[in-house]
Amino acid sequence: MGEWWGPVVRVLVLQAAWALVGGQVRYSVPEEAKAGTVVGRLAQDLGLEAGEAEARRLRLVSQGRRASVEVSGASGALVVSSRLDREELCGKSAPCALRLEVLVERPLRVFHVELEVADINDNAPLFPSARRNLSIAESSLPGSRFPLEGASDADIGANAQLSYALSPTEHFRIEEENSNSRSKSLFLVLTKALDRETLPVHRLVLTASDGGRPSLTGTMELVISVLDANDNAPQFNQTVYNVHLPEDSLKGKLVTQVTAVDLDEGLNREITYEMDTVVPSSASDVFNVDAKSGEIRLTGALDFETVAFYDVQIKATDKGTPPLSGHCKVVVEVLDVNDNAPEVWVTSLSVPVPEDASVGTVVALLSVSDRDSGANGRVRCAVWPAAPFGLVSTFAGSYSLVLREALDRERVSEYEVEVRAEDGGSPSLRGRRGVRVPVSDVNDNAPAFAQAVYTVLARENNAAGAELARLWARDPDEADNGRVRYSVWEGGVGGVASAGGGWRPASSYVSVDAESGRLWALQPLDYEEVQVLQFEVRAVDAGEPPLCGNATVQLFVVDENDNAPALLPYGSGGPGPGASGEAASGPDSGALWAWAAWGAPAGQVVAKIRAVDADSGYNAWLRYELWEPRGKGPFRVGLYSGEVSTTRALEEADGPRQRLVIVVRDHGEPARSATATLSVSLMEGAEAALAAAGSSLSSGAVLRAGLRPAEGGAAATGAAATTNVWLVVAICAVSSLFLLAVVLYGASRWAPRAGVLSGPGPATLVCASEVGSWSYSQRQSRSLCVADGAGKSDLMVFSPNFPPPPGPAAKETQPEPPALLDTVSVAHYLAFRSFPPVPSVLRVPSVLFPEQAVMGPRLSPRDLRVVGALQVLRDVKGIFASALASLAEPLASCCVGS
Known part of the structure; x- marks a missing residue:
C-alpha cells in the first residue's frame, strides 16, 4: 500500500495545481481513505489568508446526499469525514467526480470544487451463484460449447477486467468471446468426449480474477452431469438479440420473439423456451417468455433512471431424453422519456431581508436538477413574481436569488417567492419551490398627524386636569420604530401674553400625555386672559435615529358668563342725544343725576345709562330695565340703548324730583346684573338748560353759554358745515x-x-x-x-x-x-x-x-x-x-x- 501512495499524492498535487490554473478547484482522493485524510488545502487554494477560513465561515453546502468530506475549521483544509465508497457514490460510472459547493461568508461567495474519487481494488469478482448445475449428453462432440454466466466486479477499469481459470480437467476448458454486446460471453468448451459410465459427474471450480494489484478472485462450482441419448441441442438463429424500448412502455408489450431449431426428430425436436438468467437479477419479473412461441413480453415497469440495460438469457430445451438446450442473449436498451420533473432545493436562505437592503443582495442559494438525460434533463429556471427578486446562474444547476428592486416593508411586509423550473422535454415538465422572504423594518417613516392644524374648543373656568382633546399620529413602522410619544414642543410657535405683561409658554396651560396623546388642561382657563392659544405638538418615534412630526393646535377658549355688567363712571362717555346730555353723578358715586324741563314732550331723552360687560358675545349683550317706579310713570328706559326718555309731557304734578332704579342685565345663563339709581330733577326750561350746560362743561364738552347771538350763530353755522362734511364721509x-x-x-x-x-x-x-x-x-x-x-x-x-x-x-x-x-x-x-x-x-x-x-x-x-x-x-x-x-x-x- 505504501509503495503506490507516494505517486498518488504527487498526482493529486499536480491535478490540484492544474485545476487552480484552469480556474476551478479540483482534487482527487482514493476511495476507502481513512477519516481525517487531508484531501487538499482548500482555504489556501481559494486565496484565503491564514486564519481567515474560520473567521469567514468556510463551509461545504450539502446537496441532498450524505457528505463524506468536510472543511476543517481551523486550517481550512478539505479532509475525509467518513468512509468513501466509489461504488456506492457512482456505481460503474467513470470517472467518479463529486461536485461540491463551498460557501464563504462576510461577504458571501460561492466556490465550486470537483472531488474525484479514485477507484481501488476493493471488490472481488462475484458470480451470480456459488454453484452451477449443467447436464451434458455423452454424445456431445468435442468442441461443444455451453454458455456460462460470468462474474461481475463492482470496480472499474483495470480493477474490473476479469480473467477466468478452470480447475485442471482433460474434458473441459473455458473460452471467452467478445461480441457486439456490452459484456463478454463465457463458454464451457468440451475438449474430449464424455463417458457417462466412466465418470457420470464432473465437479469443477471456475475461478474469476480481476486485474487489480493485488488481484482478487471469486469462484463458482460447476456440477456437470453426463446424460445419455439426445445428442442435438436446439440452436437459435441469432446469438444476441438487441431491442430498444421506451421506458413508458405498457405492460404486455411484445419485446421480441426468439426462434431456435433442433435437428432431431420426434420429442427430441420439440422445444420449450424459458428465461435462464436476467441481469440485473432484481429485474427477473420485468420480462416473460412464452414457452411455445418464444415471444418475450413486458410484465413490469421500466425506469431508465434505475436500469438502462437488461441482459436476458433465453434457453431453448428439447424434449429428448436427456433434453438438450440452446442459449441466446436478449439485450434490452431502455430509452429515456421525459417522466421526471425538475427538482429545486434551497441550499441557503438569508432572511429576513432589511427593507433598506441594496439591489443585488443575495437572498438565497438554490440547486436545480433533473433525473432525465439529454434534452429532457436540461432545465430553465425563473422566479415568480418577476419583481422584486431575480435569479442569477452561478454554476451548472446552481442559482442565486438576488434583490432586483428596493423594498418597502410598509407596502409589502413579506414575499412569497416561487422558483419555477422547466425542462426541455416534449411535453416539458415543471417543478417549483416556494421561498418565504420576510422583510424586516427600518425606521424610514416619521409619525404623521391626520391633520396639520387641529382646532379645539374649551370652556373657560374648566377644571385643572380636564381632558381637552385627543391627538393621534400614525407611524406605519413596527415595534419601536412605530411607537410614538407626544409632547408640547417648546421650540414651536406657542404661548400667550399674560395679564401682567409677560409671556407665558403654552406648556404652562396645557400638557399632552406622552403615550396616549390626550391633551390636558394644567389650570383653569380664563377667557378674559386668553382667547386663543396656538402651540405645536410633536410626535417622536422610538426608532434609531428617531423621526418626528408636528401638528399645530389652535385652542379657542369659549366664554362663560362669569362677569357682571359694570356701570361706566361719570365722564367716560360723550354727550348723549337730546338736550339734557348724559346723566351726571353727584357726590355719591352710586347715584346719578339728570335734569328735565317741565313741559318736555313725550320721547325727550333726559339721560343715558352706560355699562360694559367684560364677557363677550351673548354674555356681554346688555339690556336695561326700569325697576322702580313700577307702573305707568313719566319715564322709560331703552331696552338696549340705556336712554332714559319721557313717556309723556312732564307736568308740575310729577313733583320736583323723580328717583329711577334701573337694572342692567346681560343675556348669559344665568344672567348677571347691576343696578343704577338715577335722580331726575324737574325744573323750568332755562334752569334745566343751564344745569345741562354746566354738566357738559364739567365733563369736557365744548359749550359756551355766554356767547352773543351773532357769535353763536356763526359757531352754529360752522358746526353745521363740519357736520355735513362728516355726513358725506359717513355715507x-x-x-x-x-x-x-x-x-x-x-x-x-x-x-x-x-x-x-x-x-x-x-x-x-x-x-x-x-x-x-x-x-x-x-x-x-x-x-x-x-x-x-x-x-x-x-x-x-x-x-x-x-x-x-x-x-x-x-x-x-x-x-x-x-x-x-x-x-x-x-x-x-x-x-x-x-x-x-x-x-x-x-x-x-x-x-x-x-x-x-x-x-x-x-x-x-x-x-x-x-x-x-x-x-x-x-x-x-x-x-x-x-x-x-x-x-x-x-x-x-x-x-x-x-
Whole structure:
C-alpha cells in the first residue's frame, strides 16, 4: 500500500495545481481513505489568508446526499469525514467526480470544487451463484460449447477486467468471446468426449480474477452431469438479440420473439423456451417468455433512471431424453422519456431581508436538477413574481436569488417567492419551490398627524386636569420604530401674553400625555386672559435615529358668563342725544343725576345709562330695565340703548324730583346684573338748560353759554358745515362697507362646507333694527345688537353648530359635551361664538319660515349660511344707523348751544 501512495499524492498535487490554473478547484482522493485524510488545502487554494477560513465561515453546502468530506475549521483544509465508497457514490460510472459547493461568508461567495474519487481494488469478482448445475449428453462432440454466466466486479477499469481459470480437467476448458454486446460471453468448451459410465459427474471450480494489484478472485462450482441419448441441442438463429424500448412502455408489450431449431426428430425436436438468467437479477419479473412461441413480453415497469440495460438469457430445451438446450442473449436498451420533473432545493436562505437592503443582495442559494438525460434533463429556471427578486446562474444547476428592486416593508411586509423550473422535454415538465422572504423594518417613516392644524374648543373656568382633546399620529413602522410619544414642543410657535405683561409658554396651560396623546388642561382657563392659544405638538418615534412630526393646535377658549355688567363712571362717555346730555353723578358715586324741563314732550331723552360687560358675545349683550317706579310713570328706559326718555309731557304734578332704579342685565345663563339709581330733577326750561350746560362743561364738552347771538350763530353755522362734511364721509363709508358685506356673503355662499363641530344646538336669537345702535365691550370689540324697544325688533333664528354655555336651562335640555376637536375654521368659530343660544321656543316671522312660524327651526348647513349672511347684512345696517346717530349727536349739541 505504501509503495503506490507516494505517486498518488504527487498526482493529486499536480491535478490540484492544474485545476487552480484552469480556474476551478479540483482534487482527487482514493476511495476507502481513512477519516481525517487531508484531501487538499482548500482555504489556501481559494486565496484565503491564514486564519481567515474560520473567521469567514468556510463551509461545504450539502446537496441532498450524505457528505463524506468536510472543511476543517481551523486550517481550512478539505479532509475525509467518513468512509468513501466509489461504488456506492457512482456505481460503474467513470470517472467518479463529486461536485461540491463551498460557501464563504462576510461577504458571501460561492466556490465550486470537483472531488474525484479514485477507484481501488476493493471488490472481488462475484458470480451470480456459488454453484452451477449443467447436464451434458455423452454424445456431445468435442468442441461443444455451453454458455456460462460470468462474474461481475463492482470496480472499474483495470480493477474490473476479469480473467477466468478452470480447475485442471482433460474434458473441459473455458473460452471467452467478445461480441457486439456490452459484456463478454463465457463458454464451457468440451475438449474430449464424455463417458457417462466412466465418470457420470464432473465437479469443477471456475475461478474469476480481476486485474487489480493485488488481484482478487471469486469462484463458482460447476456440477456437470453426463446424460445419455439426445445428442442435438436446439440452436437459435441469432446469438444476441438487441431491442430498444421506451421506458413508458405498457405492460404486455411484445419485446421480441426468439426462434431456435433442433435437428432431431420426434420429442427430441420439440422445444420449450424459458428465461435462464436476467441481469440485473432484481429485474427477473420485468420480462416473460412464452414457452411455445418464444415471444418475450413486458410484465413490469421500466425506469431508465434505475436500469438502462437488461441482459436476458433465453434457453431453448428439447424434449429428448436427456433434453438438450440452446442459449441466446436478449439485450434490452431502455430509452429515456421525459417522466421526471425538475427538482429545486434551497441550499441557503438569508432572511429576513432589511427593507433598506441594496439591489443585488443575495437572498438565497438554490440547486436545480433533473433525473432525465439529454434534452429532457436540461432545465430553465425563473422566479415568480418577476419583481422584486431575480435569479442569477452561478454554476451548472446552481442559482442565486438576488434583490432586483428596493423594498418597502410598509407596502409589502413579506414575499412569497416561487422558483419555477422547466425542462426541455416534449411535453416539458415543471417543478417549483416556494421561498418565504420576510422583510424586516427600518425606521424610514416619521409619525404623521391626520391633520396639520387641529382646532379645539374649551370652556373657560374648566377644571385643572380636564381632558381637552385627543391627538393621534400614525407611524406605519413596527415595534419601536412605530411607537410614538407626544409632547408640547417648546421650540414651536406657542404661548400667550399674560395679564401682567409677560409671556407665558403654552406648556404652562396645557400638557399632552406622552403615550396616549390626550391633551390636558394644567389650570383653569380664563377667557378674559386668553382667547386663543396656538402651540405645536410633536410626535417622536422610538426608532434609531428617531423621526418626528408636528401638528399645530389652535385652542379657542369659549366664554362663560362669569362677569357682571359694570356701570361706566361719570365722564367716560360723550354727550348723549337730546338736550339734557348724559346723566351726571353727584357726590355719591352710586347715584346719578339728570335734569328735565317741565313741559318736555313725550320721547325727550333726559339721560343715558352706560355699562360694559367684560364677557363677550351673548354674555356681554346688555339690556336695561326700569325697576322702580313700577307702573305707568313719566319715564322709560331703552331696552338696549340705556336712554332714559319721557313717556309723556312732564307736568308740575310729577313733583320736583323723580328717583329711577334701573337694572342692567346681560343675556348669559344665568344672567348677571347691576343696578343704577338715577335722580331726575324737574325744573323750568332755562334752569334745566343751564344745569345741562354746566354738566357738559364739567365733563369736557365744548359749550359756551355766554356767547352773543351773532357769535353763536356763526359757531352754529360752522358746526353745521363740519357736520355735513362728516355726513358725506359717513355715507361713503357706509356704501363701501355695504359692498364689502355683499362680497363676503358671496364668498361664504360658494365656500366649501366646513366640518360640523357637533350636533345642532338650541336656537339663537339675533335682534336688528333700522334705528338700533351697537354697544361695545370695554376690552374686546364684540358687536352687540340693540334696539329702541321690543316693538321694532325683527327676529331671526339659527342653530350654531357648537354647544351653549353651561347653565341651568342648558343642563336640563342636554348634557354638556366634552371639549370638541375637529377641522372647523377659525372664521366659522368667530362668526358663531358672537351669537349664543336662547330658549328654543321663539316667534319667527312667517315671511322667512311660513311652515315653522312657532318653533325654532332645525336648519340645514346651507340654510344656516344663507340666514347668517342675511343677519350680517342686517347687522351692518344697524352699524350704519348707529354711526349716523353718533354723527348726529354733535350736530344736536351744537344746535342746543346755539
